[in-house]
Every structure is written in structure tokens, then in C-alpha cells.
Amino acid sequence: MGSNTALLPEKKAERPRYTPVDLDRHPAVEALLARLGLGAFDRDSLAAPVGRNDAWAGRTTGGRSVFVKRLVGSDPAEVERRMKRLLAFHLWAPDLPAEALRGPDFLGYDRDAALVVFELVDGARNGAELMVDETFDAALATTIGAAVGQLHTAVPAADADWDRSVPYQPPLEALHGLSPATFDSLSFGELQGWRLMQQDADLRGAVTRLREWEAEAPLVPTHCDLRVDQLLITGDTVYLTDWEEFRLADGARDVGSFAGEWLYRSVLDIVTTRGDTVFVDLELTHEMVLSRGVAKMQRLMPLVRDFWRGYRTARPEVDDRFAARAAAFAGWHLLDRLMAGASRASRLSGIERAAAGIGRGVLLQPEKFIDTLGLGDL
Incomplete structure (x- = not known):
């Protein structure tokens, strides 16, 4: 840092949104939503929050707003370890005290496809x-x-x-x-x-x-x-x-x-x-x-x-x-x-x-x- 560093105003934070990965490439996503009784995604509602994993957020034809995450990585064994840790928490979370830190409502998962589904926290x-x-x-x-x-x-x-x-x-x-x-x-x-x-x-x-x-x-x-x-x-x-x-x-x-x-x-x-x-x-x-x-x-x-x-x-x-x-x-x-x-x-x-x-x-x-x-x- 030197004397040529200028003082700048900071812009209001905005959440990045990106075009989601094509669902047709991952049929296991909507197959899981169907098994959970949630209906298929309304494709026009989809957004993709930034992150290291594939993710889809939007409404389903069953009227639910959901967030689906697909864990990705170059090492399948590490993806499996991450999935195991994530499930260990979310399957235990209902036993936590009401005041404890927890995630959004957990709706289901497909372990083989490394998919997890949550209630989307609107707003x-x-x-x-x-x-x-x-x-x-x-x-x-x-x-x-x-x-x-x-x-x-x-x-x-x-x-x-x-x-x-x-x-x-x-x-x-x-x-x-x-x-x-x-x-x-x-x-x-x-x-x-x-x-x-x-x-x-x-x-x-x-x-x-x-x-x-x-x-x-x-x-x-x-x-x-x-x-x-x-x-x-x-x-x-x-x-x-x-x-x-x-x-x-x-x-x-x-x-x-x-x-x-x-x-x-x-x-x-x-x-x-x-x-x-x-x-x-x-x-x-x-x-x-x-x-x-x-x-x-x-x-x-x-x-x-x-x-x-x-x-x-x-x-x-x-x-x-x-x-x-x-x-x-x-x-x-x-x-x-x-x-x-x-x-x-x-x-x-x-x-x-x-x-x-x-x-x-x-x-x-x-x-x-x-x-x-x-x-x-x-």
C-alpha cells in the first residue's frame, strides 16, 4: 500500500446469480423432486446462486420453493465424505435445541447422485x-x-x-x-x-x-x-x-x-x-x-x-x-x-x-x- 491508493466509496452488496446448469444433463434432480412429492421445477423460475457446487433454486409445479445442491469435485471419494458429513448434520438437526444453529428445512437427498434438497428461504x-x-x-x-x-x-x-x-x-x-x-x-x-x-x-x-x-x-x-x-x-x-x-x-x-x-x-x-x-x-x-x-x-x-x-x-x-x-x-x-x-x-x-x-x-x-x-x- 502506498500513497497512490485512493479512498473509494463502497457499493451496496448484491447477490450474484448465474444461469443454472441445464437440468436435462442431470435427470436425477427432477427424479428426486418427484420421489419427494414436490413436483418438477418451473424452469422459468430457476436461478443458480454462486458456489463451488451445482445448484438450482426455484419453484416447483407442486407450489414449493426449493433449493437443490449437487456436490461436485474431482475426487469422488472426497465428494462422498462431504456428503456423509452433510447428512450426519441434517439427519441429526431435528434433535438439536431450538436455539441451536441449524440449516434451512431439509427435504430429502439422493446419496448416490450427491443431491440434497432444502426449503428455499424466500426473502x-x-x-x-x-x-x-x-x-x-x-x-x-x-x-x-x-x-x-x-x-x-x-x-x-x-x-x-x-x-x-x-x-x-x-x-x-x-x-x-x-x-x-x-x-x-x-x-x-x-x-x-x-x-x-x-x-x-x-x-x-x-x-x-x-x-x-x-x-x-x-x-x-x-x-x-x-x-x-x-x-x-x-x-x-x-x-x-x-x-x-x-x-x-x-x-x-x-x-x-x-x-x-x-x-x-x-x-x-x-x-x-x-x-x-x-x-x-x-x-x-x-x-x-x-x-x-x-x-x-x-x-x-x-x-x-x-x-x-x-x-x-x-x-x-x-x-x-x-x-x-x-x-x-x-x-x-x-x-x-x-x-x-x-x-x-x-x-x-x-x-x-x-x-x-x-x-x-x-x-x-x-x-x-x-x-x-x-x-x-x-
């Missing part, structure tokens, strides 16, 4: 839209924190055959080297990002330590991929989608992901006018970048504290190292966002590098950032 806005529009408030953050806490304290059935494997992120092996196949599949921006991280011995050491801490943590029902764009809010009801990484894991992952989302947002806001009392048409010096970064964090981090307050109300007892692990996962979240952005670009931008630098600092010394992130004693 809902996702958390990322509310974040950008600045309507994500303290009450909502507290409600979500309490719902996550309820999920983490819920007790699975004694015979539940749930995944207990350690989630892929952060990928310690990839920090030491990439396979030829992975290397060939990456964009130039991603290769830049991996090169920076692989050359950072302190970063590798911090990830190794986090993995060691995680191995000693209590295992609880955990989403393991929590992002604000997966939150659907309609009235007083909050849903969380995309349960493909669900498993028994360290609950600090979910808490750290939520904190990391707001930390990342505060860095992105350095170059926007969000939260500024007056529009300022100027260019940013290095000193202004630093001062604005502090100001943006002070403005947004209280939402993490509201989340943490709700979480601890629902889950008052956590282990002594929980907050430090959550802070470390928040730090890694910024590095993960760096790589997600790099996958769509030919090079890393200055603001993405700044976010990664802050994330690295948090990951290396998470105890120092517990209070700054809003995860301190209440």
Missing part, C-alpha cells in the same frame, strides 16, 4: 450483504454467538458415526510443498501466495503449534467452515448453510472464523469510506493506512465481542487455551481469504497482502490479540 439476506450494508448489528451477532454455543454444547447420539478427522485448513503439508498436480492447477496469484507462505519458517511453526493445540482440544459438533455469507437471516430467524465440513472438532474453529471475517472486513475497509462521517476524496499515505486500520478495527471488533458474549452465555465453560486457539484460527482466516482472492487474480493486491500480514501477526502471537479481537474475559 432472506445473507450475512455478507448485511456486513457490507452495515445492518449487521450487535443483537444479531449475539444471537449467532449463542446459536453457535448451543451447537457446540449439543450431545450427539452415542452411536453417531461422525467424522472425527482434522479439517484440511490450515494445510500444514502444503506449507512445505505442493504436489505437481496442485501446482499446475493454481493461478499465478495463488502461486505467489503459496511462495510467500512456504518461505516463512515462523508461519509454518505457528501453524504446527496450532495443530498441536487443536489435538488436545475437546471435540464438539462443529461447522468447521463458518463464514458470514453462509448465514441466512429472515426476520428473527438465522440459518447456516453448507454443512459439508461438519464433524466433531475444536469449537474454536467456528469462533475464530467469525472473528476472522470481521477482522478481514476491517482491513478491506481501510480503502473504502464505510464508517467515515464525511466522504473524503484523497489518496492514502502509509501513515493514514495504519491509522485508518486501527479505526476500522475499533469500529467492527465490538461485534465479535457481542458474538463472544452470546457464545459464552450458551457455553460458559471452555478450556483455558480456547480463546488463544480461536484468535489463531482468526489469523489463519485472513491468510485463507488471501488465497481465495488469489484464485481469481493474476497477482496479489496491496490490500490482500496487508490483510495477510495482519493475519500472520495474529497467528504468530494469538495470546496478544485475544482482547483486540473481542475474545477476552467478559
